[in-house]
Amino acid sequence: MRIQYMSDLHLEFQENSRYLRYNELPVTGDVLVLAGDIFYLKDKTAPVMNFWKWASKNYRQVLIVPHYCPVKNGNWSLK
Numbered sequence: 001m002r003i004q005y006m007s008d009l010h011l012e013f014q015e016n017s018r019y020l021r022y023n024e025l026p027v028t029g030d031v032l033v034l035a036g037d038i039f040y041l042k043d044k045t046a047p048v049m050n051f052w053k054w055a056s057k058n059y060r061q062v063l064i065v066p067h068y069c070p071v072k073n074g075n076w077s078l079k
Helices: 014-022 050-058
Strands: 003-007 031-036 061-066
Touching: 014 050, 031 050, 050 061
Parallel strands: 003 031, 031 061
Antiparallel strands: none
16 A cells, blocks of 8 residues: 655645646555645535545545644644
C-alpha cells in the first residue's frame, strides 16, 4: 500500500480551490492523508466540493488529520 499525503491546502480560500480545479494534483498513492488546514470544519459546503469527488475517485481511502491551533489574541492556550 502506498500512502500519499497533502497538507495545508486551505480549500476555504477561493484562490486555492481555483488552482486545484485547473491544476490536478498527481496521484501517487492508494491512500490519501490530508493533514493540517484543509478547510473550515464548520463549512457546510466543504463536503460537496469537487476536490472530494476527485479524491474519492482516485484513492481507496482518504483520511483527514485536522490542524488545531489554540491561539487566541496571540496567546497559546490548551483550554
